[in-house]
Amino acid sequence: MINEEVVSAYNSRLTVDLSQPSKLTASQKDQVRHYGSQAEALLKNRDLAMFVHHFKFTIADELSNIRGHSAEENAQRVAFSHQLAGIDSFVNSLKRAVYLKNRIGNAEAPDA
Numbered sequence: 001m002i003n004e005e006v007v008s009a010y011n012s013r014l015t016v017d018l019s020q021p022s023k024l025t026a027s028q029k030d031q032v033r034h035y036g037s038q039a040e041a042l043l044k045n046r047d048l049a050m051f052v053h054h055f056k057f058t059i060a061d062e063l064s065n066i067r068g069h070s071a072e073e074n075a076q077r078v079a080f081s082h083q084l085a086g087i088d089s090f091v092n093s094l095k096r097a098v099y100l101k102n103r104i105g106n107a108e109a110p111d112a
Contacts, residue, residue, distance in 0.1 A: 014097075021104055029104050036101020039094040052087060059083050 014035045016028045024032070042048055063080040066073050 018100055021100075024104070032104050033101050036097045036099075036104075039097035040101070043091075043094050043098065052091065056084060056087055059087075 014031060016024060016031065018024075018032065021029075021032075059080050063077060063084075066076055066080075
């Protein structure tokens with residue numbers, strides 16, 4: 001699963017400080033816009049949305065099938081809950097990237 005393309009994508013990941021967008025250079029702003037555009041494309045992808053929702057429903061089903069309260073069953077509940085939280089966190093990271101792209105874009109609008 002790890003190949004040169006994955007390593008290259010990791011090395012070119014977004015690593016700018018987004019706390020003060022006005023202090024970003026033009027190339028950093030372009031990088032934020034590009035990253036946000038990629039995230040937006042993923043959020044609009046119906047196939048990805050279907051798989052994310054199927055995954056969430058499958059985990060929710062597994063979680064609801066745990067009936068007991070033994071230590072092992074409680075550990076399974078925690079593990080499944082963490083999986084749900086993880087996929088929600090992933091989707092939220094995509095939404096945040098789109099928000100930042102729009103924020104950078106809107107900050108540029110008066111200059112145009």
